[in-house]
Amino acid sequence: MTGLVVKAELHCHIEGAIPPALARAQAKRYGVDTASFIAGDRYVWHDFTTFMAAYDEAAALFRTPEDYALLAEAYLGELDSAGAIYSEIFVSPDHARTAGLSAEAYIEGLAEGIARAKDKSGIECRMIVVGVRHLGAEAVEGAARFAASRPHPLITGFGMAGEERFGRVADYARAFDIARDAGLGITIHAGELVGPESVRDALDEVRPSRIGHGVRAIEDLDLVRRLADEGTVLEVCPGSNIALNVFPDFGAHPFRQLMDAGVKVTLASDDPPFFDTSLAREYALGSEAFGLSDVQLREMTRTAIEAAFVDEPTRQALLAKL
Ligand SMILES: Nc1ncnc2[nH]cnc12
Numbered sequence: 440m441t442g443l444v445v446k447a448e449l450h451c452h453i454e455g456a457i458p459p460a461l462a463r464a465q466a467k468r469y470g471v472d473t474a475s476f477i478a479g480d481r482y483v484w485h486d487f488t489t490f491m492a493a494y495d496e497a498a499a500l501f502r503t504p505e506d507y508a509l510l511a512e513a514y515l516g517e518l519d520s521a522g523a524i525y526s527e528i529f530v531s532p533d534h535a536r537t538a539g540l541s542a543e544a545y546i547e548g549l550a551e552g553i554a555r556a557k558d559k560s561g562i563e564c565r566m567i568v569v570g571v572r573h574l575g576a577e578a579v580e581g582a583a584r585f586a587a588s589r590p591h592p593l594i595t596g597f598g599m600a601g602e603e604r605f606g607r608v609a610d611y612a613r614a615f616d617i618a619r620d621a622g623l624g625i626t627i628h629a630g631e632l633v634g635p636e637s638v639r640d641a642l643d644e645v646r647p648s649r650i651g652h653g654v655r656a657i658e659d660l661d662l663v664r665r666l667a668d669e670g671t672v673l674e675v676c677p678g679s680n681i682a683l684n685v686f687p688d689f690g691a692h693p694f695r696q697l698m699d700a701g702v703k704v705t706l707a708s709d710d711p712p713f714f715d716t717s718l719a720r721e722y723a724l725g726s727e728a729f730g731l732s733d734v735q736l737r738e739m740t741r742t743a744i745e746a747a748f749v750d751e752p753t754r755q756a757l758l759a760k761l
């Protein structure tokens with residue numbers, strides 16, 4: 440039934456959306472051995488650290504603007520087929536630079552793929568530049584300065600991904616100040632690998648309108664009330680959380696508790712092929728694991744579009760499609 444529900448996605452890392460078969464094809468072109476991180480049609484990893492290592496290896500196989508154009512076009516085509524009308528992708532200039540591609544060329548390639556997808560299906564997409572937390576505060580400030588220079592109109596947000604157990608949120612506050620001052624939307628990964636204190640620090644130090652994951656806020660009901668009161672939107676990625684063992688199974692996942700407590704929740708796929716998921720599967724889980732009706736799923740899509748980092752005319756046009 441959820442196939443009929445109009446969808447929107449606020450949380451997908453474009454490097455995390457590389458299908459293993461495409462990574463293999465890229466590796467063949469560039470003469471890279473994938474044995475350490477792909478087996479058959481699956482990425483090989485067993486915890487967050489080895490997941491990040493496999494992710495970095497896959498990202499390093501994308502080296503030209505056209506490589507990224509094809510990736511963005513393919514991912515958005517898949518989303519369109521699943522009924523999505525809007526997507527935000529996290530983009531990481533640090534990963535591009537490691538692969539020998541300038542941040543500018545990387546963004547141009549992605550923007551080309553986004554434009555091709557929009558021409559084909561009408562799907563809207565925006566880019567959120569992310570800094571990589573475990574590269575340190577200076578690197579994250581560099582990513583923020585790049586985003587704040589507003590190198591492309593489709594870049595509308597700034598965020599931070601990577602190893603949440605590295606450093607303290609306060610170390611990164613300046614990066615977020617730079618991005619906020621430039622008018623970018625703000626989101627931050629928190630409450631995924633670390634508990635409620637990480638979410639509280641994110642709220643206090645960064646003042647985001649959205650939090651990536653945030654699900655471990657459930658360990659502190661005062662914090663859950665604060666999220667509800669302040670209207671902070673959570674980009675919840677249940678398939679990712681179970682794959683990374685943040686919770687043992689969907690029965691233990693707090694999506695429904697957060698929603699019932701009045702927290703604004705949305706569903707997203709994070710790094711779909713790494714976690715055997717897709718936006719379609721996350722919406723199906725919304726129904727099958729969390730008991731949401733199609734009407735509730737559609738309302739959740741509305742929450743996502745209301746929280747999207749887009750200009751008002753685009754937001755209104757998207758809302759009119761619901
Ligand atoms: N689930 C995740 N958490 C933090 N950083 C990430 N980068 C890509 N996926 C991530």
Ligand SMILES: [Zn+2]
Nearest residue numbers: 600628651709
């Ligand atoms: Zn993420």
